[in-house]
Amino acid sequence: MALKVGDDEGMVDLSLGVLEGDGIGREIVPATVRVVDAAMRATSAGAITWQKLPFGASAIQTHGSPLPPETQDALSDLPGWLLGPHDNASYPAEFRTMTAPGGTIRKRYGLYANIRPAVALPGVRSVRPDIDVVIVRENTEGFYADRNMFTGSGEFMPTKDVAMAVAVVTREACTRIARTAFTLARQRRNRVTVVHKANVLPLTTGLFLETCREVGHEFPGVRIDDVHVDAMAAHLVRGGDYDVIVTENMFGDILSDLAGELSGSLGIAASLNTSETQAMAQAAHGAAPDIAGRNRANPIAMFMSAAMLLDWLAQREGAAQMGRAAQRIRRAVTATTTAGIATSDLGGLASTSEFTENVLARVARWS
Ligand SMILES: NC(=O)c1ccc[n+]([C@@H]2O[C@H](COP(=O)([O-])OP(=O)(O)OC[C@H]3O[C@@H](n4cnc5c(N)ncnc54)[C@H](O)[C@@H]3O)[C@@H](O)[C@H]2O)c1
Ligand SMILES: CC(C)[C@H](C(=O)O)[C@@H](O)C(=O)O
Structure with missing residues (x-):
């Protein structure tokens, strides 16, 4: 190095x-x-x-x-x-x-680990001047993974009329991103919110949620809760108070743009x-x-x-x-x-x- x-x-x-x-x-x-x-x-x-x-x-x-x-x-x-x-x-x-x-x-x-803070700046307009969250986005898997059992790379089309994308979620990747989130929460307000969609995708985002909960036992001083991704979009706009939000790749991509814009602009x-x-x-x-x-x-x-x-x-x-x-x-x-x-x-x-x-x-x- x-x-x-x-x-x-x-x-x-x-x-x-x-x-x-x-x-x-x-x-x-x-x-x-x-x-x-x-x-x-x-x-x-x-x-x-x-x-x-x-x-x-x-x-x-x-x-x-x-x-x-x-x-x-x-x-x-x-x-x-x-x-x-x-x-x-x-x-x-x-x-x-x-x-x-x-x-x-x-x-x-x-x-x-993609660490994306959203905090408003003094002196400029903001939809959520009180916002102070860090989104911890898993950066290698979900729909962005390029290893899947069918093609070994991202999306594919089994016929010219059907396109598919297979999301990959592994316990190993969930464990390491959860540890990143809990470690960060210890330096902040000791709270981690897991964002998922386990009501509809219980195997993939369910594994993400379950693994984060398991890792939570290693950090007894940190409070853990969880919210569905669609509800989190609403809570962020409404003014919900969160500390560290940990989530899978694409949810993190979208929520971090939302949180950034709420804090003032995507430009910050x-x-x-x-x-x-x-x-x-x-x-x-x-x-x-x-x-x-x-x-x-x-x-x-x-x-x-x-x-x-x-x-x-x-x-x-x-x-x-x-x-x-x-x-x-x-x-x-x-x-x-x-x-x-x-x-x-x-x-x-x-x-x-x-x-x-x-x-x-x-x-x-x-x-
Ligand atoms: N990390 C990256 O490299 C990255 C991230 C997102 C999109 N992209 C790519 O960028 C291209 C444009 O994507 P898009 O339009 O969906 O998203 P974008 O983020 O480029 O722009 C969205 C809106 O936000 C505004 N904006 C973004 N950054 C700004 C800044 N620093 N200051 C002021 N205004 C700002 C833009 O003017 C636009 O109105 C696409 O090719 C996309 O793939 C790259
Ligand atoms: C352009 C793209 C690879 C990227 C993503 O989807 O991760 C962008 O949205 C980002 O957040 O950096």
Whole structure:
């Protein structure tokens, strides 16, 4: 792994990957690199060497694949990276039949836990200003699994008039994601809510629920309850108070977009994908082709995802200064929104670059 804790001060010498992706990724990812570098400098946390790797539509042009082998090889050796959103729906037809590249990366590197917090920011509009939940999404199975007994890969068509997708749920994957959720709840408000659909899918989501309940016995201080996914959608809008929500892959995909938008905008919905050894910062939102190239995208989700990555690396390596750099990014973002500066998705007037410059100024100001 390309991470060295350099000296007694905990300064790091670190290589991280950068995969810009498509659409607004080309705006928000370079902005994030600047913000992370500024926060590392301001906290004397050390230096990051960024490895820019081919990914997305531009990689189809240059390397014949949205996720070329050289990118995959490079990621194997890195402790972490920033992944911009891809606009796979716009790729040429032969690439649209493949698993979306973001999903492929999660499975290829075993990034089984997708941690997606939803919390409102000060100073900007929010449907649920009180929301403070973390959705822990199982990232490798369900309908996204690419091993099934019929084809060994995702969806298939037994005849030209019938299409099928087989959801895979294993006790092993449920156990590890449940442990992630309960461990996180211990650092928060000691409550885990399992979201499932066991009234209709008692074998697959039933196994998920049963396994989470079993794992709950390992964490006696943490309260556990469960809610059907359709009811959870209603409870989240209505104002239900939850702490950690653990759920399977596709339910987590949908509920995290809902929770992000309720907190203010999809543009602030951060996420971190992790295994035991690697982590990938990735906004929960997509490439937003409707606003791409117009300097209108909200970069907060990507900034906050990067802060989550720094925290994860800091914890794993015992490099406390990197945790301070993460905290510096979060404080600079909230100070900026508190000052009433926000992009249009949050009701503000700032462009992506104006918002970024404001955050950069605040990152430096406290040094
Ligand atoms: N993680 C990923 O890489 C990822 C996630 C979701 C969708 N996608 C892909 O992105 C493409 C577009 O998908 P979609 O339109 O369904 O979802 P989307 O998340 O790209 O956009 C949904 C809506 O949210 C807005 N939005 C999203 N991010 C924003 C931001 N940072 N700032 C301001 N507004 C923002 C968009 O303008 C749009 O109105 C598709 O090709 C899809 O497959 C990729
Ligand atoms: C584009 C797609 C692979 C992705 C998903 O469905 O997981 C997206 O919605 C996300 O949440 O990152």
